[in-house]
Amino acid sequence: xxxxxxxxxxxxxxxxxxEICYGRLGCFSDSEPWxxxxxxxxxxxxxxxxxxxTRFLLYTNENPDTFQNLLPSDPSTIEASNFQTDRKTRFIIxxxxxxxxxxxxxxxCKNMFEVEEVNCICVDWKRGSQTTYSQAVNNVRVVGAQVxxxxxxxxxxxxxxxxxxxxxxxxxxxxxxxxxxxxxPGLGRITGLDPVEASFQGTSEEVRLDPSDAAFxxxxxxxxxxxxxxxGFGTSQLVGHLDFFPNGGEEMPGCKKNALSQIVDLDGxxxxxxxxxxxxxxxxxxxxxxxxxxxxxxxxxxxASYRAFKSNKCFPCPDEGCPQMGHYADKFAGKASPxxxxxxxNTGDSSSFARWRYGVSVTMSGRMxxxxxxxxxxxxxxxxxxxxxFRGVLKPxxxxxxxxxxxxxxxTIEKVKFLWNNHVVNPTFPKVGASKITVQKGEEKTxxxxxxxxxxxxxxxxxxxxx
Numbered sequence: 001x002x003x004x005x006x007x008x009x010x011x012x013x014x015x016x017x018x019e020i021c022y023g024r025l026g027c028f029s030d031s032e033p034w035x036x037x038x039x040x041x042x043x044x045x046x047x048x049x050x051x052x053x054t055r056f057l058l059y060t061n062e063n064p065d066t067f068q069n070l071l072p073s074d075p076s077t078i079e080a081s082n083f084q085t086d087r088k089t090r091f092i093i094x095x096x097x098x099x100x101x102x103x104x105x106x107x108x109c110k111n112m113f114e115v116e117e118v119n120c121i122c123v124d125w126k127r128g129s130q131t132t133y134s135q136a137v138n139n140v141r142v143v144g145a146q147v148x149x150x151x152x153x154x155x156x157x158x159x160x161x162x163x164x165x166x167x168x169x170x171x172x173x174x175x176x177x178x179x180x181x182x183x184x185p186g187l188g189r190i191t192g193l194d195p196v197e198a199s200f201q202g203t204s205e206e207v208r209l210d211p212s213d214a215a216f217x218x219x220x221x222x223x224x225x226x227x228x229x230x231x232g233f234g235t236s237q238l239v240g241h242l243d244f245f246p247n248g249g250e251e252m253p254g255c256k257k258n259a260l261s262q263i264v265d266l267d268g269x270x271x272x273x274x275x276x277x278x279x280x281x282x283x284x285x286x287x288x289x290x291x292x293x294x295x296x297x298x299x300x301x302x303x304a305s306y307r308a309f310k311s312n313k314c315f316p317c318p319d320e321g322c323p324q325m326g327h328y329a330d331k332f333a334g335k336a337s338p339x340x341x342x343x344x345x346n347t348g349d350s351s352s353f354a355r356w357r358y359g360v361s362v363t364m365s366g367r368m369x370x371x372x373x374x375x376x377x378x379x380x381x382x383x384x385x386x387x388x389x390f391r392g393v394l395k396p397x398x399x400x401x402x403x404x405x406x407x408x409x410x411x412t413i414e415k416v417k418f419l420w421n422n423h424v425v426n427p428t429f430p431k432v433g434a435s436k437i438t439v440q441k442g443e444e445k446t447x448x449x450x451x452x453x454x455x456x457x458x459x460x461x462x463x464x465x466x467x
Contacts, residue, residue: 020045025145030411033204034138040199040207046138052128053433054146057100059109067101067122072150075157082119085158089119091147093149093169095196096136100124104285112148112150112290112327120364123147129172139201140172144179150185163188163215170285171196171233174209181213182206189330192219194234194284197227201235209225209239216336218242218329220287221249221270223280233281238340238431242332244325246287246298246307254349255279291326296409297354298325299443300343309344312403316442346405349372355410357442362389362418363399366455367430371399371422377439378417379410394420394432416450418462431455437464 005221017031028046030036035043046052057067060082068081082091090112092105100122108464109120121339128139147167154160166189169177174195181187192209200208211217225232232250248255291298299322323332325345334341347353360375371394374386384407390400418434433455451467 002088018045019240019259022049022145025049025142026151028141030138030139030442033207034141035204037285038188039201039203040137040156042134044134044138046142047128047135047142049142049146050126052139052142054128054143055100055124056150057122057124058107059122060087061113061114061117064113070121070150070235072146075124075153078153078157084117084119085160087117087119088120088164089154089160090168091121091123091177092340093123093143093147093167093176094125094168095129095169095172095173097130098171098173099126104282104289108285108289108292111289115292121150123173123176125176133198136172140176141179142232143185144176147176149182151187160187164373165189166191167214168288169193169195169209170356175207176199178209178213179207181217187214189216189218190214190240191288191326191329192217192240193225193288194220194222194281195239196233197224197235197237198233201237208235209283211239211241216241216330218244218276218323218325218335220246220284220325221246222246222252222283222287223250223278225250225280233278234284235428241336242323242329242341242343244300244323244329244343244345246283246300246325246345248309249343250280252280252283252349253347255283259270281331286351287347287353288326291324291328293327294352294354296324296443297352297356298345298347298359299323300345301324301357301410302341303344303441304342306344312359312401314344315357315403316440316445319445322443328376336426348407352407355407357405358384359401359403359440359442360387360416361401361438362388362434363397363436364394364432365396365453366432368393368395369420369422369426369432370394370424371420371429371432371458373434374419375415376419377406377410379413381411384408384410386417413448413450414466416464418452418456418464419459420456423458423460429457431444431457433462434464436467 015121019029021027030043056070062082070079106123125143167177168191171195174192177190223232223234224236301314303309372391373389376386377384387404389402416437422434437450450464452464456462
């Protein structure tokens with residue numbers, strides 16, 4: 001008869017789980033919190049470094065088009081490369097079923113070379129990512145350990161401080177960055193580009209990206225709708241010091257095209273279908289790439305919710321200012337505050353995605369009519385389209401306010417043009433005007449005032465000048 005002790009030992013063995021060790025990278029277990037939990041029911045061990053085949057592809061200002069392969073196991077490859085210790089190093093880490101020599105990764109490096117001298121290292125772990133999702137999730141741990149190993153080689157052999165390092169990870173790559181950061185004391189920065197939700201949201205900090213993984217962690221959420229039923233791939237959980245939710249974080253402008261139009265305007269069937277299925281999820285790295293070239297084009301506003309932001313309740317920036325989403329988020333003075341910080345902004349629907357938010361108030365003059373008011377701003381850097389400010393009863397002396405996101409920074413505002421219409425035949429040809437229009441830029445406290453004593457007929461432009 002089988003003893004109770006034997007049964008107990010058998011069950012204990014089952015609970016303990018398995019472990020696998022890979023030399024200097026350490027040991028990896030499939031027990032809690034890595035497996036056997038509600039969020040991670042499957043027990044899966046990560047593949048070996050040899051099977052994953054991670055590569056570190058270095059691009060620099062001197063070799064922007066062809067990479068140099070760096071091997072942590074052979075520091076002479078670093079010695080012989082264009083890696084320079086007096087520059088920052090930014091690693092770009094792709095996600096599930098992606099690869100490190102994708103065009104978006106190289107574009108991000110090239111945008112950096114336009115604004116800075118930098119070591120740009122693309123982490124290619126495609127063999128470990130192009131497998132079943134649960135296996136790729138666990139391979140993240142080995143890839144993160146390999147990135148940490150590379151940072152250790154740079155520190156040991158070249159006295160290169162981890163504080164000079166910035167890890168940029170998309171999707172599963174964001175959690176690779178988190179794993180590397182948890183193994184690297186003093187890491188400077190991690191940017192999570194739509195960190196993936198499944199198998200990570202709600203897990204312990206040990207498993208996923210979290211603010212303790214670097215001195216500064218910033219996160220861009222672009223596909224934060226629930227996985228079921230909305231097929232949102234990204235996490236809605238706040239996992240950084242600054243969490244940005246462009247366009248509310250769930251539905252990105254320009255992502256509602258039908259599948260055929262996406263395939264026709266992208267290279268090849270595969271990238272077309274991928275962009276259609278995961279369009280919101282991929283927007284995060286497109287926003288980041290654009291942010292590199294637009295240092296002030298992604299101003300983000302602290303706000304309780306996107307609904308409040310859309311209701312014009314979060315403008316202008318508070319006294320401590322607003323951060324820029326993306327490349328320049330680390331310039332924000334309050335970046336590493338211990339409180340969770342949620343930020344909202346709107347973007348365009350195609351590149352360039354940058355937008356500049358303006359607040360406008362219009363004080364009416366002339367006749368009382370029903371209609372709509374539009375305003376365009378003219379500055380030393382260009383002028384905006386006409387934007388709707390108000391629809392309804394236009395009553396002399398009343399003031400109507402609105403905010404809009406322009407596709408350019410007009411610079412110093414020199415004049416404002418006012419237009420009204422109501423598309424109603426009126427034999428008296430009423431005239432309406434704006435006695436005063438005030439304009440405010442989102443990131444500035446300055447209010448600009450423009451005045452006019454004239455009134456105009458429907459669909460006739462009225463120019464207001466500074467007063």
